[in-house]
Amino acid sequence: MADLQSQDYIRRSASTLTPPSIRDHEQEVAKLIDVSRCIGCKACQAACMEWNNLRQEVGYFEGTYDNPLDLSPSVWTLMRFTEWEDEKGNLEWLIRKDGCMHCEDPGCLKACPAPGAIVQYANGIVDFISENCIGCGYCVKGCPFNIPRISPVDHKSSKCTLCSDRVGVGLEPACAKACPTGAIMFGSKTDMTNWAGERIVDLKSRGFENAGLYDPPGVSGTHVMYVLHHADKPSIYAGLPDQPRISPFVEVWKGLLKPVALAGIALTVLAGFFHWVTAGPNEVQPEDDAEARHLLHPKDGPP
């Protein structure tokens, strides 16, 4: 949530002007979450709470390892546990660290109506600038991953910042720092993609023939990527979208409709104005007076 200097912006919500982009040469960063190395210890959750100073209200046990049950304004990352049986009937315990994917083409930012409430930095991180947020919930509709949560208390939207405040001063995100197995790696997107490649080769050699990198092209790639042992079916990992993309309803609403609507309104006003200029006002004429009087008082004789 650190509002880094505005020169860092390459995208800014609800802004028709070009963002500064002066640092667009910066290396894009990425967090790589290797699901195959995750042991579900929740150190990342604890580190996230600690660094960002978040305290979710203590809930109730609901018969699942997911704790808390869902993301919230004070839960920015969450381990989601799935028991999955493969084709051979072997049980696999799939654990996915859920949170903002930091899309290269962010649906939240496109949907946001408040100028500068959502920004993307040159390093690729998508950040919510709370002071500009109006609490409308449009980011929720724009997001293909169901991540942003609106606080019912202060009506601001929250999500993982990818520790933009830490990354901005050369540190890795708190979750990556805390991970004891190296399941969360952080670095340049190129390095992370290369590292994932090595991991995938290893996983394939161990029988996970569909192992692969989750860097979905539908949102032009993400700055949080997963190594999945079953990359052919991401949805088995607690509903990770198979082919995420910004909803076509949102695309129409935030794309075509905006200029068409303004043009429609402007044309209607212009049509009225030019009707006035050409035809002019429709005024009562003297003969209307006479006719009306004749109708109401016929005894007075013809007009």
Next chain:
Amino acid sequence: MKYPTGTLVRNTTAARINHWITGGCFVLLMLSGLSMFHPLLFFLSGLFGGGQWARAAHPWIGCLLLVSYAGLIVQFWRDNMWSRDDIAWMGAIRQVLANEEEGVPEVARFNAGQKFVFWSMALLVPVLFVTGIVIWESYFSTYTSIEQQRVAVLIHSLSAIAAIIVWITHVYAAIWVRGAVRAMTRGYVTPSWAWRHHRKWLRSLAATHSVGPRPRG
């Protein structure tokens, strides 16, 4: 309410108050809604005390408009029933637009254009209300899926744009037809105005010795 001698009552006091509550709500909804629709119009949210206030006030004003418009429907629906004459009047729309109303089929209390405004809003207001409830984040976001909210927000935007275009037409027609604004502010029109624009209405009033807005009996 005292009307000047010799004039006809076009809209009762209740109808006028009801109309202006609706109109006021509509303008506020349009300004706050457009501020959340297009970045170029975000500055309009300043009229409401900022984006958070515009977002928070908009749905409540919408609820008031729904109730208020329901009142207008109750008061005006009878005189807005579609008839064959309206089709003939639409056929002569060119003459109407050119201010040459002689030869245009006689019009009762409302012409086809006014009926169009009435019924479009009667359709759009409930659509805007229902879709608006679906996207009212602070109270109703948990009752629908995000996908349903995406569809709702698109329908809400489309309907709002349609309503704004209808509203512009309505406002312009009131400015264009001299005497129409007074009919809704002070409530009365002259018999000559009625002869020119709503001759059938005038005849029905004259036949029943009524001063309006509806014939006796």
